[in-house]
Amino acid sequence: NAGVTQTPKFQVLKTGQSMTLQCAQDMNHNSMYWYRQDPGMGLRLIYYSASEGTTDKGEVPNGYNVSRLNKREFSLRLESAAPSQTSVYFCASSTVGESSDNEQFFGPGTRLTVL
């Protein structure tokens, strides 16, 4: 049981390049999330997917797109990277509903630098 996995772990891009960050979970969770973490800013939600086939914008969606490929996988795409997108990106997943099992589990993160 790997939990939430992310690839790559590190990436350096030049301004204007594109790339896709991959995320997969093996916990049969319905909901998946993408966050960015910047010093002194905490975690900010970029996009989330409440269930397979649905995606919604979070707090900071500009410059990003997402795809919920299937129940397991949720990818984040930067079409034209900018230095302001230098950050650590975390993927998370959770069940839905109000049970006390509904916590978010996080992946190990992708450290992205845009030059």
Added chain:
Amino acid sequence: AQSVSQHNHHVILSEAASLELGCNYSYGGTVNLFWYVQYPGQHLQLLLKYFSGDPLVKGIKGFEAEFIKSKFSFNLRKPSVQWSDTAEYFCAVRDYGNNRLAFGKGNQVVVIP
């Protein structure tokens, strides 16, 4: 939208000292409350959570938190810290019926041996 405040972003203390980190959220109603910890170079891990029942919640590694509904607060405490508690701590709030979490900006805690 819910907002979460964590004060004293940087905390430095010696081993065996007591730690208390404050967390306040912006509006009431039924909420679920979480504290996550991020050790250097690692991903976020759940420290403890409150969903209902006893407002004093005990988590891993000797941490506890108290939910005070009237103050919109969920403060984290540990009576005696260790060097290994050096980490960043995040408070998060989820409104009932909403799967999204609102995170605070975090507390960077450094424990000096």
